[in-house]
Amino acid sequence: MFEKGSTAVLSTPDFPFIVAVKGAGIYSFEEGDWFLQYSLTENIYKLMHVGKYIFGIGDYGTILRYEPYQKRWNHTSFPTTQRLWDITGNSTGLIVTHGGSNLFVSKDFGSSWSVIKPFQTLATKPLIRSLLYDHDRIYIGTQINKESGGLWQYSLQSEELLLVKREEHSMISSIYKDCDGSLYITKGNALSGEGTIEKIERDTASWSTFQQPMAERAFLDLFMTDEKLYATTSKDKFGFSRIYEVFREGMTLLPIETVAGHGFRGAGFDNQLFISSPIESKWIGNMGEVPMFS
Incomplete structure (x- = not known):
């Protein structure tokens, strides 16, 4: 984890990660090193x-x-x-x-x-x-x-x-379309207090909801990297959000990491993940070494 809270992240061919640091500007990030690219409040x-x-x-x-x-x-x-x-x-x-x-x-x-x-x-x-x-x-x-x-x-x-x-009663915080034509949305429901990830397949009329191992107040972002789909969430009552791997075939979610604060955005590069939260930025340097938890 890093003391720099951030609100957005992107992976590019030139930089592993471009990060919008909260109230400071745009930084590049590589292997733990930060470099200011553009100052912005x-x-x-x-x-x-x-x-x-x-x-x-x-x-x-x-x-x-x-x-x-x-x-x-x-x-x-x-x-x-x-x-x-x-x-x-x-x-x-x-x-x-x-x-x-x-x-x-x-x-x-x-x-x-x-x-x-x-x-x-x-x-x-x-x-x-x-x-x-x-x-x-x-x-x-x-x-x-x-x-x-x-x-x-x-x-x-x-x-x-x-x-x-x-x-x-729901906010739709992100939209993703798969290569097979399936459409995904992430939601937060103000009435039930629980968020979901939902999917509708091409040429069908009904939506399906992913099975969750635990309740989340809202899912915020969906992002693809290395042919794997991931989701971030809003923070829970203890102040932490989770990163999930989204299994599209089985319609299930697997929590793989936590982040302090809302998980606004995520991105991946090679075998790395970077999650932006206004409280902390979390870099996972090697996904093969991350222990899964439930």
């Missing part, structure tokens, strides 16, 4: 590598863009006081992030932006919490909203909005 909650760029989004509409070849950072902000939680896109230049109930969309790797209001026809507009781009469609997960919360699908081409899964 605003917290960054998601880092994404797309095309030749690295993007980061966070507090007060903050958005960062880094061009590795020229080693140049661009720092700006959208006209919103909302915290930006997620960003998605593709290698042709499409970048999508959010502010409140709106989408900010760029088709040129963030050089220019337009605003899309996917929920403008709804009487109650939910706040956006998570995003996933997939074949001209944007999957949108919302914060808790009894009238219009849940998982939505918005078409950038037809501008059609479809409700994929209604959630009256």
Whole structure:
């Protein structure tokens, strides 16, 4: 573990891990050593590598863009006081992030932006919490909203909005799509106080819930590394969260480590994992040496 609390992490070909350190900026991390790359007081909650760029989004509409070849950072902000939680896109230049109930969309790797209001026809507009781009469609997960919360699908081409899964009492904190077309979501339920990971397979209509060895208040992030899927959680009453390996075939979860504070984001590089929590950053240097527990 490390004394530096962090709020986002990303693995890249140039650095094993790029880490958004809480209230300090963007650091590279390798084998226990930290190197400041860009000083920043605003917290960054998601880092994404797309095309030749690295993007980061966070507090007060903050958005960062880094061009590795020229080693140049661009720092700006959208006209919103909302915290930006997620960003998605593709290698042709499409970048999508959010502010409140709106989408900010760029088709040129963030050089220019337009605003899309996917929920403008709804009487109650939910706040956006998570995003996933997939074949001209944007999957949108919302914060808790009894009238219009849940998982939505918005078409950038037809501008059609479809409700994929209604959630009256749950926040959808992350969305992941597998190579076989299966869609995964992580949730936290304010009514039951228990979070879940759920999956719907391609061309089916019903959702399945992963079996859990213990109750969690919320699952926060899903990330793939070395063909393995992992999940992070919010902290429990003792102040610790867990890292799970997600077994997609058996629909089960295996806890493998703990972290002090909320496990906001995770990333992997080779046989290593890095988990970002505002309380501590945890680096697992060799997954083969980590004892599993129950």
